[in-house]
């Protein structure tokens with residue numbers, strides 16, 4: 601598998617991606633747009649999406665592979681981003697801004713200032729993250745209203761990220777929900793481990809099971825990544841339901857609604 605370009609360890613969070621990643625006034629951005637949230641606990645909510653460039657992981661099911669390379673996107677000064685958000689909000693006022701990627705926490709210093717500005721403008725902050733850069737989270741967590749954390753199964757990344765996820769989940773469990781994308785390759789052993797991790801880190805943290813949307817492997821193997829079989833998804837759901845407080849099976853709605 602392709603090696604990650606930036607360490608996932610908490611120690612290096614958001615500081616090893618090059619000088620541009622530690623600039624509080626500039627960041628790499630791929631796109632900014634106004635749409636509906638198609639996943640998770642805020643499904644259907646209107647949001648402005650700010651998609652950062654660059655990711656420290658490489659999931660086989662990634663539906664935004666253009667955001668993975670470091671660098672990707674273009675350098676945006678903060679003032680340009682703020683203008684664009686206000687322009688989009690004037691057309692259709694959203695409740696919140698989804699800070700997404702790529703991995704937004706690679707741009708932690710820029711993100712911290714942007715979240716504070718967004719709060720002052722009356723927006724809620726919804727952070728979408730792969731949940732491994734724990735050292736970057738404490739500065740931004742107080743400015744977040746929702747932290748949508750992906751829990752990455754080894755079958756999707758080729759890596760064991762349990763301890764990084766555990767450290768991340770301990771920081772702001774009251775604002776966090778966890779989403780796990782399930783493919784045909786997701787297996788019982790890693791699912792049991794994911795449930796154990798959530799039991800330890802916070803059994804009250806909502807868990808969303810999301811069958812993957814069928815697509816070619818983002819790592820260029822030519823393999824088709826297919827959603828988990830419905831009967832296995834339901835079996836996974838039942839297994840988690842007895843052990844965690846809130847468990848839901850929520851498919852991804854962007855493809856169904858034909859949203860960006």
Ligand code: SF4
Pocket residue numbers: 655656657658659661662663664665667668701702703730
């Ligand atoms: S799915 Fe998210 S974490 Fe995984 S490679 Fe794509 S952007 Fe990175």
